[in-house]
Amino acid sequence: MEHKERHFTAGETVRDIIIGMSDGLTVPFALAAGLSGANATSSLIVTAGLAEIAAGSIAMGLGGYLAAKGEADHYNRERQREEDEILTVPDIEAHEVGEILSKFGLRPHEYNPVVEALRDRPEDWLEFMMRFELGLEKPNPKRALQSAITIAASYVIGGVIPLTPYMLLHKARTALEVSIAVTLIALLLFGYFKGLLTGTKPFLSAFQTTFIGALASAAAFGIALAIQS
Structure with missing residues (x-):
């Protein structure tokens, strides 16, 4: 009988997706929550959020590129x-x-x-x-570019989720409530599947991911309220 071994070999790609998606879900979510606390309009929140997503995805992608390039240079x-x-x-x-x-x-x-x-x-x-x-594996020569694209794309996908309610709803406070619900569900699902892929407990991973995202947005919202008052 032929024996087929099944090993998970996409660890680096999954790591890049996790890095991009986790930041994409939490940072724009926290920004939108903070602006909502400052009574900003939905259009302003969307504009600021999209600008942040653009800048954040470029910065995160560049960081991934430089990190992978640095690993390749070190190996050489x-x-x-x-x-x-x-x-x-x-x-x-x-x-x-x-x-x-x-x-x-x-x-x-x-x-x-x-x-x-x-x-x-x-x-x-x-x-x-x-x-x-030395414990060094030969890096994929295309790794740096692939890492940059994966992280940046994951950041954009994650960032659009909390901003979507502000694009569809005129009232910022109502959009905030919907955004909180949508983003928490997305964080739960993302954390669960992250746990499955990384071999950790899925439900624990879901809780940790959601807790961190909620904490970040609550902090931003609270700071905005404090500054406004």
């Missing part, structure tokens, strides 16, 4: 350094291979043939050191 620097060490001090590097394998319970007579085999294959030796000595 470490790879070059490791390659130089293999060429200049091969005996020391070979000894390090033995030490790494010994941590897996292999004894010298068991890992020495592996060490010698790697010395005859420099490219595989280099990959072995990168993975098992």
Whole structure:
């Protein structure tokens, strides 16, 4: 019988979606709530909210791009350094291979043939050191751009949700009440599915995500009321 292993391999993409969506749901929601507390009109709230979504998505996307680019640059620097060490001090590097394998319970007579085999294959030796000595995986060269797009798009999607009631309803206070209900439901669903994808307890994740979003919006609303009074 053929055995098929199923592993979740989209961790980086899910992380980017979580980063973008969580901020997209909470920041524009808090902004709209704060402006509602200051008795701003729905049109003003929508204008300010859309401006924030545009600026926030660009900033978040750029941050994701720079983070992924930094990871790739770090990998390339470490790879070059490791390659130089293999060429200049091969005996020391070979000894390090033995030490790494010994941590897996292999004894010298068991890992020495592996060490010698790697010395005859420099490219595989280099990959072995990168993975098992430094714990670094070769990054996807398209990762930086993909991360930027995913985070920015997730931020926009998340940000539009709390603003939609203000687009449809003329009275800002009524729109605020609907926005609170819609956003809390979105936070609950987002937190639940985030928990499923990340392997944490879905209901706990839903509660935590919703609590943080509600706390942020309540703080903004309260500050606006305090300033107005």
